[in-house]
Amino acid sequence: MAKLHDLYTPFSVKNLNLKNRVVMPxxxxxxATDGLVNDWHLVHYASRAVGGVGLIIVEMTNVMPxxxxxxxxxxxxxxxxxxELKKIVDVVHARGSKIAIQIAHAGRKALGCxxxxxxxxxxxxxxxxGNNSAWDYQQPRELSKAEIQEMVQAFQDAVKRAVDAGFDAxxxxxxxxxxxxxxxxxxxxxxxxxxxxxxMLFGEQVIRxxxxxxxADMPLLVRISAQEYSExxxxxxxxxxxxxxxxxxxxxxxxxxxxxxxxxxxAHTPNFQAGxxxxxxxxxxQATQLPVIAVGMLEDAEVADYVLGTQQVDLxxxxxxxxxxxYWLLHAEQQHKTRDGEQHFVPESYAASx
Ligand SMILES: Cc1cc2nc3c(=O)[nH]c(=O)nc-3n(C[C@H](O)[C@H](O)[C@H](O)COP(=O)(O)O)c2cc1C
Numbered sequence: 001m002a003k004l005h006d007l008y009t010p011f012s013v014k015n016l017n018l019k020n021r022v023v024m025p026x027x028x029x030x031x032a033t034d035g036l037v038n039d040w041h042l043v044h045y046a047s048r049a050v051g052g053v054g055l056i057i058v059e060m061t062n063v064m065p066x067x068x069x070x071x072x073x074x075x076x077x078x079x080x081x082x083x084e085l086k087k088i089v090d091v092v093h094a095r096g097s098k099i100a101i102q103i104a105h106a107g108r109k110a111l112g113c114x115x116x117x118x119x120x121x122x123x124x125x126x127x128x129x130g131n132n133s134a135w136d137y138q139q140p141r142e143l144s145k146a147e148i149q150e151m152v153q154a155f156q157d158a159v160k161r162a163v164d165a166g167f168d169a170x171x172x173x174x175x176x177x178x179x180x181x182x183x184x185x186x187x188x189x190x191x192x193x194x195x196x197x198x199x200m201l202f203g204e205q206v207i208r209x210x211x212x213x214x215x216a217d218m219p220l221l222v223r224i225s226a227q228e229y230s231e232x233x234x235x236x237x238x239x240x241x242x243x244x245x246x247x248x249x250x251x252x253x254x255x256x257x258x259x260x261x262x263x264x265x266x267a268h269t270p271n272f273q274a275g276x277x278x279x280x281x282x283x284x285x286q287a288t289q290l291p292v293i294a295v296g297m298l299e300d301a302e303v304a305d306y307v308l309g310t311q312q313v314d315l316x317x318x319x320x321x322x323x324x325x326x327y328w329l330l331h332a333e334q335q336h337k338t339r340d341g342e343q344h345f346v347p348e349s350y351a352a353s354x
Contacts, residue, residue, distance in 0.1 A: 004301060004336045006308035007329070011054070011315060013253055013291050015217040016169050018054035018098055018315075021308055022329055025255070025295050025317035026057045026102035026171065026223075028073055035062070035075025037084045045088050047326040049095035055315070056092055057171055057221075057255075058085070058101040060178075061162075063154040067105035067179070071112040076103065077154065082161040089166040100169035100221060101162045103155060103210070107179030108140040108188070116140040117147070119182045119189040119202070125262050145193060148202060151179070156209035163214055169253075170210060171221035174203050174246065176260025181225055184242050185261060187232060200245045207249040219252035221293070226280040229259035229268045236280060240287035247288040255293040255317070256281035270296075274303045282312040293317050301332035 011018045031040040048056050061074040075081050092099040108118035118140035126137055159170050174180035182188040183202035195201050210220055226239030243254055258277050270276045277296035285292040291314040298304040299321030307316055321328050
């Protein structure tokens, strides 16, 4: 059995110091009421911290009620939501992991609300994309320029609350066909004003607004879809242009995903094999020189370790693997010997059982 070399090495960006290279990516839990975290979220995030994950990113947390993809998604549009989130931050810190939060607005992919908004009035065709086919997406209306400024302000207010709650880093959700992605994609942004002429402008403004309320030494992560998977979707070259623009605006780390933009087109459908999106992260790293997170079927610890060993990505995100097994990292370390034979982060309470 191969020895693991790189999963357990530390990583730092600005003042974010991670004890290993494993990230839990944001994953909606659909368990909230009024956008508030509860015991479910406390147990969910605390157990991954006990499992030794270096960086936990809290699920898509929305800046407005009509930004949620279901009425049971998290929000950060009021101070009560901030105060409840702080409890999760504290319990994760107590177990030695770092914690970020993904700030988002779903735009035209919002469900269960009356006022669905987007860059342009184009309805989402979710058929054939994951489990969403049965959901009834509504016709969105186009945001006015004044409303775009209010949206940027709502993102900034939510980021400020997240900083005040004690998160170690902020992630902006600019991927998977949600609002920021809706602006930078030509398929969903057919505006005639400056936000249509310059499709990345909205994302740039959100990034700058976020940075303005973040401490200078706190990193901003931006999750992008570096390639669209639907018909007439943009290619990786355009995804790299988006990454470069967002880097210039202030992104410190790029969390590189793909798709989410609509029904999969046979010509653009990924193979969904182990590490199937790593090449996107590698290309974005080369285009921007920023640290990148790779994601997508990296649940096999040997594969994840190999990907890090290529030194073409900096961090690996394990999503569904950590949903299935909060102690994924502990088991990986038990099953594979590490290079130096050390146990790196087994909690003291568990050490006796190893
Ligand atoms: C239940 C579930 C919820 C998800 N919610 C989010 C989310 O809130 N934000 C996001 O950017 N991606 C979300 N994703 C995508 C994951 O972050 C990740 O990119 C994806 O699962 C691929 O990684 P994996 O193959 O390791 O699972 C979700 C995925 C799952 C399975």
